[in-house]
Amino acid sequence: xxxxxxxxxxxxxxxxxxxxxxxxxxxxxxxxxxxxxxxxxxxxxxxxxxxxxxxxxxxxxxxxxxxxxxxxxxxxxxxxxxxxxxxxxxxxx
Numbered sequence: 133x134x135x136x137x138x139x140x141x142x143x144x145x146x147x148x149x150x151x152x153x154x155x156x157x158x159x160x161x162x163x164x165x166x167x168x169x170x171x172x173x174x175x176x177x178x179x180x181x182x183x184x185x186x187x188x189x190x191x192x193x194x195x196x197x198x199x200x201x202x203x204x205x206x207x208x209x210x211x212x213x214x215x216x217x218x219x220x221x222x223x224x225x
Contacts, residue, residue: 137195144199151203158204162211185213192219 133144169181189209193202202218209216
């Protein structure tokens with residue numbers, strides 16, 4: 133980030149720390165959602181709730197927070213079992 137888009141070291145460090153926070157948040161959320169979910173019981177029925185992957189996510193990170201936003205959007209899709217297409221912005225000349 134420092135060499136490719138001109139962020140200073142403190143902003144690059146903050147962006148990286150935020151990316152790490154996103155990774156931890158989505159990992160913990162998936163562990164919580166992977167447990168048995170409560171459903172409303174109805175006499176004579178057996179109900180279960182499952183989360184399933186539904187498709188492909190596309191991520192085009194912006195120039196101002198390339199690490200954090202890319203990590204957050206990508207991790208959210210991956211932990212739920214979806215695939216991700218990442219289209220990085222071209223580097224500056």
